Amino acid sequence: MAQENNCIIVIFGASGDLTKRKLMPAIYALYRQNLLPKNFAILGTSRSPYSDEAFRQKIVSDIKTYASLKMADQKQLGAFSKHLYYQALDATDINHYQDLKVKLSEIDNKLKIGGNYIYYLSTSPSLYTSIANNLGEKGLQKEGKTSSWRRIVVEKPFGRDLKSAKALNADLQSIFDEDQIYRIDHYLGKETVQDIFALRFANGIFEPLWNRNYVSHIEITASESIGVEQRGGYYDHYGAMRDMIQNHLLQVLGTIAIEPPSFFNATDVRNESVKVFESLRPIKTSEVTKYAVQGQYVASKIRGEQVLGYRQEKDVAPDSRTATFVALKLYVDNWRWGDVPFYIRTGKYLPTRVTEVVVHFKRTPHHLFTKSELCEATPNQLIIRIQPDEGILLKLGMKKPGAGFDIKEVGMDFHYSELADAYIPEAYERLIIDCIQGDATHFARADAVEACWKFVDPILKAWERNDKIKMYGYPAGTWGPPEASKLFDNPGDDWRYPCKNLSNDGEYCEL
Numbered sequence: 001m002a003q004e005n006n007c008i009i010v011i012f013g014a015s016g017d018l019t020k021r022k023l024m025p026a027i028y029a030l031y032r033q034n035l036l037p038k039n040f041a042i043l044g045t046s047r048s049p050y051s052d053e054a055f056r057q058k059i060v061s062d063i064k065t066y067a068s069l070k071m072a073d074q075k076q077l078g079a080f081s082k083h084l085y086y087q088a089l090d091a092t093d094i095n096h097y098q099d100l101k102v103k104l105s106e107i108d109n110k111l112k113i114g115g116n117y118i119y120y121l122s123t124s125p126s127l128y129t130s131i132a133n134n135l136g137e138k139g140l141q142k143e144g145k146t147s148s149w150r151r152i153v154v155e156k157p158f159g160r161d162l163k164s165a166k167a168l169n170a171d172l173q174s175i176f177d178e179d180q181i182y183r184i185d186h187y188l189g190k191e192t193v194q195d196i197f198a199l200r201f202a203n204g205i206f207e208p209l210w211n212r213n214y215v216s217h218i219e220i221t222a223s224e225s226i227g228v229e230q231r232g233g234y235y236d237h238y239g240a241m242r243d244m245i246q247n248h249l250l251q252v253l254g255t256i257a258i259e260p261p262s263f264f265n266a267t268d269v270r271n272e273s274v275k276v277f278e279s280l281r282p283i284k285t286s287e288v289t290k291y292a293v294q295g296q297y298v299a300s301k302i303r304g305e306q307v308l309g310y311r312q313e314k315d316v317a318p319d320s321r322t323a324t325f326v327a328l329k330l331y332v333d334n335w336r337w338g339d340v341p342f343y344i345r346t347g348k349y350l351p352t353r354v355t356e357v358v359v360h361f362k363r364t365p366h367h368l369f370t371k372s373e374l375c376e377a378t379p380n381q382l383i384i385r386i387q388p389d390e391g392i393l394l395k396l397g398m399k400k401p402g403a404g405f406d407i408k409e410v411g412m413d414f415h416y417s418e419l420a421d422a423y424i425p426e427a428y429e430r431l432i433i434d435c436i437q438g439d440a441t442h443f444a445r446a447d448a449v450e451a452c453w454k455f456v457d458p459i460l461k462a463w464e465r466n467d468k469i470k471m472y473g474y475p476a477g478t479w480g481p482p483e484a485s486k487l488f489d490n491p492g493d494d495w496r497y498p499c500k501n502l503s504n505d506g507e508y509c510e511l
Contacts, residue, residue, distance in 0.1 A: 005436050006039040006113050008104060012091055012131055013122035014044025014055070018155070020062035022186075023122060026428035028063050031080050032073070035433055039111045043103065045089040055086035091123060092130045097138045104140070115148030118435060121155065128154055129171040136175035143180070153182045153435060156247045157238060158444070161460065162453040169446040178446060182435050187248040188255075188442040189427030189434075192390045192416055196255045196357075197264070199384070199392065206382075207260075209361070210336075216379065217341045217489075218256060219358040219496060220249055223350035227297065227307065227476065228324070233315035239322040240294075241456055244346040250277065250452045251444065252386070253342060256357055257332050266440040270448065277451035281331040288462040289469060293484045295325035297349040300475035307349070307476045321471055323463070324348040327484035330455075341489060349476035354498045355386040385502045390416035390424075393502050413502060 009027070011019055030036050044055050060077050087103045089096045108115060119135060121128055132152065135141050143149050152172070159165030172181050187193055200207050209215070222244055228235040235243065254273040261268035283291045299309040310316060310324050325347035332342065359382040383393040393413045400406040417424060434442060463469055472481035485494050 005037040005116070006111070007037060007116040007118055007436055008041045008043055008107055008111075008113055009118045009120055009432075010043045010045060010100075010104070011120045011122055012045050012089075012127070013124075014086070015046040015048045015050075015058075016122055018122045019044070020059075021066050022426075022428050023120065023432075024059050025063055025067035026426055026432055028067055028077070028080055029425065029429050030433055031083075032076060035429075037436065039113055041083050041085055041107050041111055041113070043085045043087060043107060045087050045091075045100065047088065047090055049088050050086045052084070052086050056081040056084045059084055091127045091134070094134050094137055097134045097140070101138050101140060115144050115150075117150050119150070119152045121153060125155075125157055125159075125168075128168060132172050132175045141176050141180070149180075149438065150176075151180050151182055151435060151438075152176050153184055155184055157242055158183055158247070158449045159453065160238070160242060162450060162457045165449055165453045169450065173446070179440070181446070182440060183444040183446075183449060184431055184435075185247050185251055185444055186427040186431065187386075188251055188444075189429075189431040190386055191424060191427075191430070192384065192386045193252060193255060194430075194442065195416065196384060201260055210359075212336065212338050212340045214361055215340055216360045216362045217343060217493070219360065220252055220256075220342065220344045220356075221358075221495070221498065222249055222346040222355040223352060223479075223498075224346075224348050225350060225353045227349045228310065228313050228316070230314070232313040235324075236316045236320055236322050240324055240326040240346050240348070241460055245326055245328065245344060246452050246456045247444070247449075249344050249346060250455070252357065253332075253344065254448075256359075257337055257342075259336065264441070266443075269441050270445045274445065274448050274451060275334075276332060277448055277455065279332050279334045279337075280451075280455045281333045282455070283330070283458055285458050285462040288459050291329045291487070292459050292463075293325075293327040293472065293481060293487065294323035294463060294469075295347065295472040295474050295481040295484075296320075296322070297324050297347075297476040298473040300477055302349075302477035309473075309476070310348075321463070321467065323471065325350075325472075325474060325480040325484075327480065327487055328459075329487040329489075343487060343495070345480065345484060345495065347474075347480050350479055351477060352498070352500050353388065354500070356496075356498060357384040357386070358382070358496050359384075360493075381496075383496070383498075383502070385498075388500060389502045391502050415502065 011023060013019060027042060050058065060081050063077060085103070085107055087100055089100055104117065107113065117140070119131070121131055123131070141150050154172070159168050200210060254276045257276045258272045259275065261272045296310045299312065300307060311318050311320055327345040328343070330342050330344065331339065361380040363379045381395040383395070385391050385393070391414050393411050395409055395411050397407045398410045400408045431442060472483055474481045479495070479497055488494060
């Protein structure tokens with residue numbers, strides 16, 4: 001990697017869950033693949049009183065626990081740990097930032113970093129403004145006049161509504177330039193989400209059909225097979241709309257609906273993404289029940305085991321009206337997608353963990369083959385599986401072997417693992433290396449974040465201010481309230497109910 005990418009990654013909240021489960025395993029995986037710059041350091045900060053050596057021992061233990069087994073090599077772990085340093089710090093105390101500045105200078109001089117720093121905010125969002133302000137007070141956000149750079153990475157949620165998102169953006173932009181701010185959404189780092197660009201723009205057969213003339217509707221599902229677990233307090237404050245749809249799933253929609261950018265770079269791709277979000281047809285507060293369904297999981301048995309309902313979970317209010325399931329019908333009002341409905345759903349405690357996009361193509365205008373299973377079956381579908389069993393499945397009609405001319409629905413499938421001999425990188429690996437290289441293509445820009453909040457805000461306000469809007473219960477382990485199916489316009493259309501494996505539809509369905 002080029003010399004100008006030598007850097008120190010400063011992790012605020014280095015003793016937290018995200019750091020041990022995602023960030024450090026991802027950084028170590030990059031190290032194993034020789035993708036990190038020659039001279040780099042990780043400087044962890046938190047209130048915990050670690051020494052450098054104690055922090056190294058902790059991180060090595062975390063990597064052994066959470067990294068892929070193929071990546072946990074004892075010899076390389078030892079070499080990697082020498083790049084780890086620690087500084088005890090209260091993120092809200094300006095005096096501690098002088099100690100941080102001194103520590104950074106020591107590491108910089110020792111490793112000849114050249115002043116390149118990434119500040120990764122793996123903390124509560126309530127600390128983002130304080131950290132940015134304190135970095136600014138000590139001049140730690142300033143880039144060199146020639147080559148050195150400074151970047152700040154913030155995790156979702158980016159605010160709780162449009163007003164707070166604008167305030168957070170204003171706070172960050174008062175200290176850092178917009179091109180220094182990297183708002184990370186790990187869905188945009190997933191290989192299969194990024195492969196949507198390749199599917200559309202590297203192949204001549206799909207893009208001509210990718211419009212209202214040939215597409216009936218598009219479905220996006222992100223289901224989780226677990227409940228809120230130990231995150232009841234956080235989840236009750238945010239819910240499914242804020243936790244999943246406002247960021248992850250609208251970003252996936254943006255990738256599906258985007259116009260071809262002039263060039264594949266951060267500016268052009270993000271310019272086109274914002275156009276999609278700004279084209280979302282507003283849902284009026286008075287029309288929310290027509291376009292949105294909310295639900296909560298209730299106590300049930302899953303594979304013989306009794307599970308709690310959402311309102312019985314720890315730190316959840318007993319009368320909570322926070323949705324654990326959301327289904328939406330929405331429209332992108334532009335020339336390409338005019339009047340094509342997009343259906344989005346997400347939920348906790350659904351039958352299986354799956355994220356996928358289904359492009360439903362229009363039916364043929366005439367049933368030429370009268371003895372056809374396709375007369376009753378769905379039209380052609382292109383299924384883009386984001387996780388698990390990542391890949392693509394194209395459903396089409398073919399003649400059954402033998403006498404007669406009966407048509408049967410079959411699938412042509414590709415599994416993404418076939419492109420990789422050994423290792424498919426995790427989303428955080430891709431996004432961290434992009435940040436080091438200064439490539440913001442797969443990071444959310446301020447205007448995109450605000451456009452997404454502008455769309456979901458009226459729905460959230462209607463739900464929170466009008467308790468007459470129904471909150472539907474659904475048994476844990478099912479596909480959510482049946483009312484979600486009523487969002488579909490055409491009789492016979494419904495959600496796809498996927499299995500764990502992409503291509504075993506109609507066979508034994510492993511959940």
